[in-house]
Amino acid sequence: MNEQDILKDAERHCTKTGARLTPLRRRVLELVVRADAPVKAYDLLSQIDRSNTSAKPPTVYRALDFLINAGLVHRVEALNAFVACPQAGHGHAAVLYICEVCTKVTEVQGARPGQEHKPEGFCVTRSVIEHYGQCMNCR
Amino acid sequence: MNEQDILKDAERHCTKTGARLTPLRRRVLELVVRADAPVKAYDLLSQIDRSNTSAKPPTVYRALDFLINAGLVHRVEALNAFVACPQAGHGHAAVLYICEVCTKVTEVQGARPGQEHKPEGFCVTRSVIEHYGQCMNCR
DNA sequence: TTTGTTTTGTTATGTTATCACATCCGCACA
DNA sequence: TGTGCGGATGTGATAACATAACAAAACAAA
Known part of the structure; x- marks a missing residue:
């Protein structure tokens, strides 16, 4: 896009x-x-x-x-x-993969992370999920 | 603890x-x-x-x-x-659940989030995973 | 004890973010 | 037409967060 x-x-x-x-x-x-x-x-x-x-x-x-x-x-x-955000309106629910070499960010939608270990009764309203590392090109 | x-x-x-x-x-x-x-x-x-x-x-x-x-x-x-960190040395790999009412943080170990949608070839070295919301007591 | 390394002190400054209040602009309605 | 309202922007000040750079002290190894 x-x-x-x-x-x-x-x-x-x-x-x-x-x-x-x-x-x-x-x-x-x-x-x-x-x-x-x-x-x-x-x-x-x-x-x-x-x-x-x-x-x-x-x-x-x-x-x-x-x-x-x-x-x-x-x-x-x-x-x-x-x-x-590459997809207008999907601003919430995003998972970001951030290359520390080239700084580019890849956003993944709908990759809601497993909340299998969520504390009992905890109600999540907003999540910050940022993965840092190297992208394919920068390895 | x-x-x-x-x-x-x-x-x-x-x-x-x-x-x-x-x-x-x-x-x-x-x-x-x-x-x-x-x-x-x-x-x-x-x-x-x-x-x-x-x-x-x-x-x-x-x-x-x-x-x-x-x-x-x-x-x-x-x-x-x-x-x-409630468990010395497990400092990396943590998932945090943060209550926005009482501010308390619950840390979950070993709840590595699914990286099923990880971009091809991306190599993660560090992740920031913070869930905000209300804990059981504050709802 | 000398030497090199790590830790801490110190001054200054850089970077990120918000507050509080003023002004402007578009719009509805008298 | 003007008047009032609410949202958006302008403006100056300052708060909050973080690091650079260099000096001094503590400490451990030789």
Whole structure:
């Protein structure tokens, strides 16, 4: 799935769900999609800055919050970074495989990890699943 | 497993592996164990500070690095916090269930998540697996 | 005791994230 | 047309998290 398709898909998804993909938010999404690897909030900020002098940290963090809630972007917890979700709206339930050499992230949907050993009565609302290692090309 | 047992166990583990559990590191481990929930680095710092005025951020981060490497402590990525590992040396391979109400963490060993959908050729060296929700008591 | 290594102290700074309040903009409705 | 409302963005400040770089001390091996 290429950059343009992902963006179109995001538009459609937002239209359908009533989420407001404003120009600023779209711009941030675009930057995340283009990065094609986990990108830092302050890197996004400096890129936005080139076109919009008024961008400040809250600008980018707010946009990212929106995008994460809309299921368009994932936060990579162990990297304090963000990646585009290749499938709009599947933002929750993702399992990430992160190559520590080339930094590329492969997202696997529907790979809900076995919760066989889940503590009794525990009700999971959100899972962070990130596997780090080397991808095929980088070994 | 109670606090004292965990500390004894940690001592034994370090003796066996040749890791040097110095007074400072032991003190930090003690604080993490006592907390019985994820603790922040700066909270540890302010607790150490009461006895050791010279404690600075690197003091606690270095001790934590050591403890994590020794498999005595886990970093909870999505919280920027740290928890004691109830089983010395099993520090890698852990799956954490974190109650967002009472903040308590239950660690499950040996619950390696299915990697059935792992990208071909990907070699995992480290996994971050954190489930957030409500524990039985807090529902 | 000398030497090399590890640990700890110390200052400074880098990086990540949020708060609080002001302003703007689109929209519904009088 | 204007007025009020709510969501989005602008703005300045600061909080929270983490590391770099170098100095001093502790310690163990030779």
